[in-house]
Amino acid sequence: MKLSEVKLALHLWNRGHWMDYIFSQGMLFTASLLLVFFISIGLGVQNLLDRFLSNDLPAEQVRVTPSGIQAGFFQTETGGMEITEEIKGELEDSPLVERIDPQIYAHVPALLRGRLGGQPYYTDITLEGVTGEFLGDSLLEDIDWSYMLDDSSSRFLPIILSENLLLLYNAGFAESNNLLGLTPEGVLGTECIVTLGRSSIANLDHPPVTVRARIEATSRNMNLFAIGVPFEFVDEMNSMFLPDDTRRYSALVITAKRSEDVPEIVRIVEETGLRAETRRGIAQKAEILVGAVTAALSALAAAILFSALSSAIHTLVADLKNRRFALGVLIALGTPHNRLAMIFAFQILFMSFISMVLGAVLGCLLAWGASSALLSLSPVLRAAVDSLAVFPAGWLAAGIGIMLATSTGTAYIFFGRILKTPVTRLLRP
Amino acid sequence: MSIIEARNIERSFDDLTVLSGLDLDVAKGEFLAIVGRSGVGKSTLLAVLGTHDLDHGGSLRIADTATGELSSSELAALRRKYLGFVFQDFHLLPSLTAMENVILPAVFSGGTLEEARAQAEKVLDKLSVRTNETPTSLLSRGERQRVAVARGLVNNPSVLLADEPSASLDEESEKILFDLLDDLRRQQNFALIAVVHSTAVLHRADRILELKDGILHEVV
Numbered sequence: 001m002k003l004s005e006v007k008l009a010l011h012l013w014n015r016g017h018w019m020d021y022i023f024s025q026g027m028l029f030t031a032s033l034l035l036v037f038f039i040s041i042g043l044g045v046q047n048l049l050d051r052f053l054s055n056d057l058p059a060e061q062v063r064v065t066p067s068g069i070q071a072g073f074f075q076t077e078t079g080g081m082e083i084t085e086e087i088k089g090e091l092e093d094s095p096l097v098e099r100i101d102p103q104i105y106a107h108v109p110a111l112l113r114g115r116l117g118g119q120p121y122y123t124d125i126t127l128e129g130v131t132g133e134f135l136g137d138s139l140l141e142d143i144d145w146s147y148m149l150d151d152s153s154s155r156f157l158p159i160i161l162s163e164n165l166l167l168l169y170n171a172g173f174a175e176s177n178n179l180l181g182l183t184p185e186g187v188l189g190t191e192c193i194v195t196l197g198r199s200s201i202a203n204l205d206h207p208p209v210t211v212r213a214r215i216e217a218t219s220r221n222m223n224l225f226a227i228g229v230p231f232e233f234v235d236e237m238n239s240m241f242l243p244d245d246t247r248r249y250s251a252l253v254i255t256a257k258r259s260e261d262v263p264e265i266v267r268i269v270e271e272t273g274l275r276a277e278t279r280r281g282i283a284q285k286a287e288i289l290v291g292a293v294t295a296a297l298s299a300l301a302a303a304i305l306f307s308a309l310s311s312a313i314h315t316l317v318a319d320l321k322n323r324r325f326a327l328g329v330l331i332a333l334g335t336p337h338n339r340l341a342m343i344f345a346f347q348i349l350f351m352s353f354i355s356m357v358l359g360a361v362l363g364c365l366l367a368w369g370a371s372s373a374l375l376s377l378s379p380v381l382r383a384a385v386d387s388l389a390v391f392p393a394g395w396l397a398a399g400i401g402i403m404l405a406t407s408t409g410t411a412y413i414f415f416g417r418i419l420k421t422p423v424t425r426l427l428r429p
Numbered sequence: 430m431s432i433i434e435a436r437n438i439e440r441s442f443d444d445l446t447v448l449s450g451l452d453l454d455v456a457k458g459e460f461l462a463i464v465g466r467s468g469v470g471k472s473t474l475l476a477v478l479g480t481h482d483l484d485h486g487g488s489l490r491i492a493d494t495a496t497g498e499l500s501s502s503e504l505a506a507l508r509r510k511y512l513g514f515v516f517q518d519f520h521l522l523p524s525l526t527a528m529e530n531v532i533l534p535a536v537f538s539g540g541t542l543e544e545a546r547a548q549a550e551k552v553l554d555k556l557s558v559r560t561n562e563t564p565t566s567l568l569s570r571g572e573r574q575r576v577a578v579a580r581g582l583v584n585n586p587s588v589l590l591a592d593e594p595s596a597s598l599d600e601e602s603e604k605i606l607f608d609l610l611d612d613l614r615r616q617q618n619f620a621l622i623a624v625v626h627s628t629a630v631l632h633r634a635d636r637i638l639e640l641k642d643g644i645l646h647e648v649v
Contacts, residue, residue, distance in 0.1 A: 001539040009536045016524035329520045332481055333534035333580070334509025336502045340537065423481040427516065 024315040025355045027308035032359025035301035040367040042294025043390035060259040063277040064252040064269050081273035083249035096261040103251040104129040106234045108241045109199035114192030124199040128226035129234025143216045147230040156214035160228030163220045184218040206241050309407040328426030337419040345412040356400050432457050432587050439486035447473050449643025458618040462625050462634035469640050471624045479590045513581035515591035519573050523566035527558050527576045531583050552579040571602035591623040
């Protein structure tokens, strides 16, 4: 049977009866809208939390930091443990440890100058030396992560900027001064001047060192006020400005041989009085909480959607029962039961498809609208994520497809049963 | 050769026996009038002959095909090919036009729409039914009856079963209807089996059979 014939059959059969389906199809439309809205906003909020709260540490890594609050040149004296060469050596000897990537502060005042949005700026900074492994393989392909003072005449000092610093800039400075917010992608390639040995509040006797620098990457693993530069350059500057100081690390990134060993490494680190940070933490808990709320709301919407589909089937079944004379005539005049069941099941498929797709599209638009409204209100959010609405199109399409297939199959079985009623009973007054 | 052969047909509803060893042969082109008291089982007989009621004893052959051995879809095909029906209360879809009501079974059965439409136009024209956009709910009772007849004849059946087709029609409308049916029957050579009460109609019948005590008696 051709689709045009099915359409004509339904067009004729339902003339004057389309309004009977308004309520059930309206329910279906609303449920579909809510489901898509909850899922997309829920996933968007999860994404935002992930951006705000989590770090980029893989499951097999532990980040070790001193117990005192330290920001390079500025250091609070809390009596806490510092990461010395000796502690690093002990950790490297552990059979659980695969590799250690150290980070080190420049214990030298530093100043950064440049132009941002056409305006000159300068700020005190702290340099933190990190190894190439910190950047990851994908970035290392594009960046030459080695730099010594001798390179200053021929190359830019490569810089990694803390994304948390960007957030601070967007939320505080940019907003209060009506400046545009900065995105991690937007600052890449920005050139500036870094001066060591001088800052707005401190000067060393040693002559200052000035180099040209360029932002090559951003990271969420950097300390808040620190700017990441090649490890050997910071080591060189510390030796040049403070030759008598012993080397102290700002952080160690430990890669465990197996991710199952991470808790044991954390225990060992914490026993030494240092702080250990892993991917597990508040971010994961928050993600689980938001995930649970999203799942609950989506399950609720899915239950409404299921009820709406049942209601749509029930409405058509009730309609068929009310029009049993007409059905009886069709069967009496030679229409096979299975063809009638197929045509009415197609009606469910067609109407439900239209209602669900329209609902899903409007749900997407509403989620997008809500996301745009929230982002326009908060530069912090705007800087953190592009959108608060995430549309898993493939999953949504698959979900709608499964719902439609199930309801059509169920409707076919229901209609088949009704249509097996003897014709004489259908035609009985 | 008979188009319908019914042998030893039995049909009961709980303790009530309605048809009891009924035999019937119907030839093509024949007009058979069924009479009998109210509630004697005339409509049941038509339902059995039309293969609507399958819970009967005995055997029924239509166009030399034993109906008892057919599947649901084969029965539907048999009805579509050989049988037409006119119901007492018409059972038209009130929001559809005359043309749409007539072609609706063909549309649902997956038949060729153009053929159905052409055939419907021909039959409706012969029955003098307007083929405009007027829904059948706005037609007169006589017109609706003719639409129901057209729907029964649209597939060019070998047998037209009609259950009191002229009930509640005035004499003139009844005469017009049966004049048309007589003409069509001669042209298309279908057998007409009708439950009738009107004496005027009975005079047109080739045979009058009275249903009594579960079997048919020929009325001379």
